[in-house]
Amino acid sequence: MNETIENLKSRRSIRKFKDEQISDEDLKTILETGTYAPTARGMQSPKIVVIQNPETIKELSAWNRTFFPVEVPDDLDPFYGAKTLLIVLADGEVPTWKEDGSSVLTVLVNAAHAVGVGSCWIHRAYDEFQSEKGKELLKEWGIPETYEGIGHVVLGYPDMEAPEPLPRKKKEIKDELILLIYIFSGAVTPKISKAFFIVILALSTKINLVSSKSEPITCSDL
Ligand SMILES: Cc1cc2nc3c(=O)[nH]c(=O)nc-3n(C[C@H](O)[C@H](O)[C@H](O)COP(=O)(O)O)c2cc1C
Numbered sequence: 001m002n003e004t005i006e007n008l009k010s011r012r013s014i015r016k017f018k019d020e021q022i023s024d025e026d027l028k029t030i031l032e033t034g035t036y037a038p039t040a041r042g043m044q045s046p047k048i049v050v051i052q053n054p055e056t057i058k059e060l061s062a063w064n065r066t067f068f069p070v071e072v073p074d075d076l077d078p079f080y081g082a083k084t085l086l087i088v089l090a091d092g093e094v095p096t097w098k099e100d101g102s103s104v105l106t107v108l109v110n111a112a113h114a115v116g117v118g119s120c121w122i123h124r125a126y127d128e129f130q131s132e133k134g135k136e137l138l139k140e141w142g143i144p145e146t147y148e149g150i151g152h153v154v155l156g157y158p159d160m161e162a163p164e165p166l167p168r169k170k171k172e173i174k175d176e177l178i179l180l181i182y183i184f185s186g187a188v189t190p191k192i193s194k195a196f197f198i199v200i201l202a203l204s205t206k207i208n209l210v211s212s213k214s215e216p217i218t219c220s221d222l
Helices: 005-012 025-033 053-063 095-116 123-130 134-142 174-190 190-206
Strands: 046-049 086-092 118-122 149-156
Touching: 005 095, 025 046, 025 095, 046 053, 086 095, 086 123, 095 118, 095 149, 123 134, 123 149
Parallel strands: none
Antiparallel strands: 046 086, 086 149, 118 149
């Protein structure tokens, strides 16, 4: 299998890390790769904040815990003891800030895996940076107050086996039906057959064409 495809498919969230810091070289590679993430119009508004100070990570972990929507134990560490914490922020004044920031996060976790560093995407950054404390941190870090929290990435060398991925949901288009539509459209007039076929295909996806297993095609299946 192509190495990049293999890497994308074998990455899993890692939630237990070795008691050692990741190398500067690995960190640099991960961060630099993150800057190559696609952003709308190549705006590159997202910023990646790197935190390795153990006290600061501890403090931010306790802070993150306060944003869980349910009651959680006081000793729960949402950052899983990781020694490197990345926080991705994006400029709320850019219309695609959420998409751009998520794009960076996705590249970061995959880049980490590619160099043998375990990672996990951690939530609640949006709530954090909506709060007064969040605004103060932005000021402290010299980041404009228009920046919004996208997410965190915890990094470390894995101290656990990568879990098996959940079975993938499948988008199954009823092949026979599509073939029939194609043949039919071709029979009407070969010239417009391809365009007609594409329109039908687009429409059938939009109207949640029932798959061969009679499961509706929904967005979450894509
Ligand atoms: C938007 C988003 C938020 C997430 N937040 C958390 C989180 O707060 N804590 C956590 O342990 N994992 C979090 N994850 C990781 C998911 O739980 C994980 O990706 C999912 O269970 C699939 O597992 P895999 O990453 O091993 O394939 C988050 C993932 C995404 C995309």
